[in-house]
Amino acid sequence: MDRNPLRARWDLLDDFVSDQMRKVVHPPIQKPVPAGTPVVGLPDPACCRPSGTLADAVETRRSIRSFTKDPVTVDQLSWLLWSTQGVQKVIRDGIATLRPVPSGGARHPFETYLFVSRVTGLEQGLYRYLPLDHALARLSDPVPPEDVTEGCHGQAFAGSCPVCFAWTATPYRTEWRYGPVSDKIILLDAGHVCQNLYLACSSMGLGTCAIGAYDQRRMDALLGLDGEEELVVYVAPVGVPG
DSSP, X not given: OOXXXXXXXXXXXXXXXXXXXXXXXOOOSSOOOOTTOOEXXXXXXXXXXXXXXXXHHHHHOOBOOOBOSOOEEHHHHHHHHHHHHOOSEEEGGGTEEEOSSOOGGGOOOEEEEEEESSEETBOSEEEEEETTTTEEEEEESOOOHHHHHHHTTTOHHHXXXXXXXXXXXXXXXXXXXXXXXXXXXXXXXXXXXXXHHHHHHHHTTOEEOOBOOOOHHHHHHHTTOOSSSSEEEEEEEEEOBO
């Protein structure tokens, strides 16, 4: 009996036939925007690129759990969003995308939601990033900060920060290609995304902290998700270090 669970998991691919192999139409790269949803364009990330070096960002990267009352600017937010999930190029006849972060099979199964409280140039509210357009869909009025805090098991900085990132996964984007090993790939990909947020924040004098300890049902509910077809996988508050 194979006692290595990771090797056993990959053995599941031996006789697996994916939906991609079956020529099933691939899932959309970006979640559609409901009709009538306001969409806000973001500044060109090329104009928002910080001047610091990668070495500086790596050396100063820390988990920050205390923020000042200072806002984040929309220019800074534009750079953070592009650095974590921006689309550089659509490839393979629209099946996949190239982005600043790696993803198994270039599937990029994530959506980025933002609880926006204090972003200069942006109205408060709940937003979803549209990477193909480098824009934001405003989904609703602000979510009460205490609800975000409760959703993160009482971690107050998640609710009090200027903007809190919440990444969700749409599993089928990865399952379409990788089937029974998709959960592992998705979780690895989530780490790539959040590390880029750390480095992008560090390069701009901002701070963040990866949160894996959250209430799954509460956070899914705050975003109006079913927890099956789409679910929260990572949370990261952002602000000026306090």
